[in-house]
Amino acid sequence: MTKKDFLTIGDMSAEEVRTLLDRSIALKAGDDAMKCPLIGKSVGLFFEKPSTRTRVSFEVGIYQLGAQPVYLSPKELQLGRGETIGDTARTLSRYLHGMVMRVYSHRSAVEFARHATIPVINGLSDLHHPCQALADAMTVLEYKGRLEGVRVAYIGDGNNVANSLVEIAARTGIDFVIASPSGYGPDAALLEKSRAAGTGNITLVDDPREAAENADVLYTDVWVSMGQEGEAEEKAKKFRSYQINAELLRLAKSDAVVLHCLPAIRGQEITDEVMDGPQSAVFDQAENRMHTEKALLEYLVR
Ligand code: CP
Numbered sequence: 001m002t003k004k005d006f007l008t009i010g011d012m013s014a015e016e017v018r019t020l021l022d023r024s025i026a027l028k029a030g031d032d033a034m035k036c037p038l039i040g041k042s043v044g045l046f047f048e049k050p051s052t053r054t055r056v057s058f059e060v061g062i063y064q065l066g067a068q069p070v071y072l073s074p075k076e077l078q079l080g081r082g083e084t085i086g087d088t089a090r091t092l093s094r095y096l097h098g099m100v101m102r103v104y105s106h107r108s109a110v111e112f113a114r115h116a117t118i119p120v121i122n123g124l125s126d127l128h129h130p131c132q133a134l135a136d137a138m139t140v141l142e143y144k145g146r147l148e149g150v151r152v153a154y155i156g157d158g159n160n161v162a163n164s165l166v167e168i169a170a171r172t173g174i175d176f177v178i179a180s181p182s183g184y185g186p187d188a189a190l191l192e193k194s195r196a197a198g199t200g201n202i203t204l205v206d207d208p209r210e211a212a213e214n215a216d217v218l219y220t221d222v223w224v225s226m227g228q229e230g231e232a233e234e235k236a237k238k239f240r241s242y243q244i245n246a247e248l249l250r251l252a253k254s255d256a257v258v259l260h261c262l263p264a265i266r267g268q269e270i271t272d273e274v275m276d277g278p279q280s281a282v283f284d285q286a287e288n289r290m291h292t293e294k295a296l297l298e299y300l301v302r
């Protein structure tokens, strides 16, 4: 059987996304019909960048499925001494049954996947964060009972998280509106492709107030992603009015929920008041990373 990778949400059809979300909800509810389905298997966790949620949720999730997580850092592999990604992928495919990768360049994950004979899961790259988008959609489903037509307003940087949300909106019918300063929107090609292929309504605006108006969900992420620290000063100025605060939240529906993939820079893209307020679902969202990743591993790892 050929392996299937999960490098972007685009690797899954609308039906596969829905099946994964339904399974994630069942797993969260304690469905253990498939007790330890991955017993005897090993899954690599390769991280070029720091992580709290992705690393720990995968490690624990892999353990709960009966498999062994193997944490790998580039500095400790021969990769750090010049062994190619291809040779690393071919070698590790002989030991492991799946690989989770957090990389600076999306191209590294694509290159690894091209040479690997095991499924490769993107645990965040500069362009995509598909595991995050699955957990986000699950959280919206939990809170709103549906995805189709739910207005999700993403306020902030059109980064990896935003790109994956664009793709999942196209596959789920989420009514997705993104407000970013000019020049900081999501990937233009991805946006076009998702608009053309999907069922979701995806809109790009400049004004965060316009996006927040009547929203069911307000979502934000850091203004400066890992690896882009050099842009911090410039972005702090350009993004000032893109903060999710009580004033912006008042424009959304009264039962709107607030999401953030975390980690948050409190006081920058989100205020303490909102993040710790009654409409915040950020820690449920963080928890859902593990349930969705378990569903994904059950589906992909053989
Ligand atoms: N949301 C997320 O991916 O968090 P970590 O960087 O802590 O893994």
Ligand code: NVA
Residues within 6 Å of the ligand: 124, 159, 160, 161, 221, 222, 224, 225, 226, 261, 262, 263
């Ligand atoms: N956009 C952020 C997400 C962190 C989970 C980053 O890439 O740093």
